Amino acid sequence: MDPKPPQRSATMASNLTRRTSVSDDEAIPDTDSSETSNLLIERLRAWKHLCGNLEDYVSTTARISKSQSKDYEKILKTVSEPLKEAHHFSGSEGGMAGLFQNMRTNSQGMVNMYLETEQTLKGSVLPTLERLHKEVKNKAQELKSGAAKGAKAVEKARQLTQKHIELLGQHSASHDSAMSTKLEQQHDPYILKRQINHRLNKQVTEENNHRNDILTVQNSFQQFEAHILQTVQTALEQFHQIMGSQLDRQRAMYADILGTSQRIPPDFEWINFCVSNDAKLVNPDSPPREFANISFPNQDHRATKPLLEGSLERRSRAMIKGFSSGYYVITPARYLHEFKDDDDFRKDPSPELSLYLPDCIVGAIDGVKFNVKGKDVSNGKVGNAFHTTTELSFKASTPSSAEKWHSTIKEFTNGAAAAAAAPLSTVTSTAPSTLTSPVSPATSTSPASSVSGKKEAQPPTYTAEKPGETSKAASPTTPAADVKGKPLSRTASSGSYFTGPGGTAAGEKS
CATH class of the missing domain: 2.30.29.30 (Pleckstrin-homology domain (PH domain)/Phosphotyrosine-binding domain (PTB))
Structure with missing residues (x-):
């Protein structure tokens, strides 16, 4: 079997017993009567600061929610204007125009949602923590005032007891050193002892009363701290519900935007675009152009x-x-x-x-x-x-x-x-031919120059012919020019x- 965990009450009891056994042997305990109360006050101060931190956390979250609302207003502006070249898209709900309308609606919903979150946090969670903070503060103030009063009474009683103990010691020593010396009536050690008993009894009563008060407060701390913790848990539960609801709503809005876009058929916009611009788009049923069928001005000039x-x-x-x-x-x-x-x-x-x-x-x-x-x-x-x-x-x-x-x-x-x-007649290099120039009707015979092996052949003289006219044959009565000398030799390469x-x-x- 598992060992039982230690009981807190037993631990506290053992500590109190130890402290009591030490302090009961002395008339004036060497302890501070306000030590326990100061410790408890310090603990309440810690709880008070904890509540303040939670308040800051929630209030800062609310402030950021308001800031996020303004940020989402900037996001809303990105889709608030009409689409550029909107005439290229279908204006019905099932197309891109409907998608952007959905995005505007959900973005506006996010703006309002963050404002609502800010107001809810300030109206429900934050007041709960503020009330708890105030309770802890009042508890600390109450403990401080009550404990201080009891501690002062104990300290006063201890001072009186200590004074008479010192007097008893002083006059007891005088009595032992000089028996013949007369002591004052109020300095009689017997009287001083009884006075010490009286004052010590009163001191113990004050100490016990103070102890009982502190013990009552100490015992109530467990219940009070349980109350603090329950209040904090309740506040955080409200905080979780608010923030979780915000996240769920935001997730649902984004899911709605996604769903709207996914419901648009792939060819929805294209079909609507083709229907709207049928006169300007290329007809896929029309045959392609052929060069042979194309004509242009002056093509057959x-x-x-x-x-x-x-x-x-x-x-x-x-x-x-x-x-x-x-x-x-x-x-x-x-x-x-x-x-x-x-x-x-x-x-x-x-x-x-x-x-x-x-x-x-x-x-x-x-x-x-x-x-x-x-x-x-x-x-x-x-x-x-x-x-x-x-x-x-x-x-x-x-x-x-x-x-x-x-x-x-x-x-x-x-x-x-x-x-x-x-x-010119085609000749070979071994068969020279004689070139006879035609004679123009307007002129007489044109002599041909003799061609020698050392001199270049001179071409015959021709008369210009007007465009459209045909050259006339030489007159039969006009004698042909004699070609003297060596006949002109012509080859394909000459x-x-x-x-x-x-x-x-x-x-x-x-």
């Missing part, structure tokens, strides 16, 4: 249609690179454009080379080859390199294609009359004749 287009090869300026392929177009604007390819979508189709044909000179065709002399007016690499008029050599895939390109270019060049002349402005031909090496 005659100036946008090429006169001739296709692939040609052009000799690079660096002779070792030979010919490189490109996509060429002759436009009604009288330009010859070169492109990498005919793809308009992969990148911006900016010309690599652009020749304005009226400013160019075209040479005679030589099989699949022909030359054009002019200045590149594009902003490409070729145009940046060709700062002056340069001869460009082109090669078609077939003679018929070369003839088609040559004739089309010739129509727009200033040397159209010269280009209308018979083309120079060609170009018709320049004014109808004169100029020689240029490729």
Whole structure:
């Protein structure tokens, strides 16, 4: 079996017995009669301070609740204004507008709740603790006044007893030293002893009365402290109910906000937005646009249609690179454009080379080859390199294609009359041919200069032809110019004749 805990009453009794046994042997105990009362008064002071601390705790909580109410007013302001761009959200209860209305309502409820908490704490819990504080204070004041009165009586009685004990000792010693000496009647040791007995008895009575009063107070302390503790427990129970109710209400408000947001269907706002802005949103049922079905102004204007287009090869300026392929177009604007390819979508189709044909000179065709002399007016690499008029050599895939390109270019060049002349015959380096220049009707025969191995061949003289006119054949009566000397030798790699402005031909090496 478990040992029984020590009984408090037995402990108190043993202590009192010890103190009594020590003090009963002495007439004037060496103890302070106010010691016990001072100890009890100090204990009541401790309870009083404890009650004050509880009052501060509750009052500070109430003050903070009021402060939190103001803080929640700041929170309320964050949702009190209408939503920005509110027209994008549904105004019904089941959407975001309804959620924010719920947040405003619950935030206002929290503001009111904290104010109610502050008022409840000040109206119920705090007064209970204040009354308890006052009871402890009155108890201490009562003990202090009653104990002080009894302690003064005991001290007075002890002083009288002590005085007569000292007189008895003094006159008892005088009586032993001088028996013949006469003592005063009031100094007779016998009388002094009886007076001591009287005063000691009175002292003991005062001490016992004071002890009984203190013991009564001491015994009542247990009950009084139980009352203090019960009052504190009751106050804290009220405090718990108030604060717990506040937390439950606040938790319920936040749960309500969460529940309102969770009840919004995922597509609620989007469906309402689509219905409200049906005219502005893309119709998912409409087919995507196709480039082939799109038209724009002047799409089919005659100036946008090429006169001739296709692939040609052009000799690079660096002779070792030979010919490189490109996509060429002759436009009604009288330009010859070169492109990498005919793809308009992969990148911006900016010309690599652009020749304005009226400013160019075209040479005679030589099989699949022909030359054009002019200045590149594009902003490409070729145009940046060709700062002056340069001869460009082109090669078609077939003679018929070369003839088609040559004739089309010739129509727009200033040397159209010269280009209308018979083309140079293709010869090899071992089979020289004789070049006969055509004769213009407006002039007589044009002599040809003899060509020697040391001198360069001089080109025949051509007459300019107005645009739109065809070159006239030489009159049968007009004798052809004789070509004296060594006949002119022409090869595929040799120079060609170009018709320049004014109808004169100029020689240029490729």
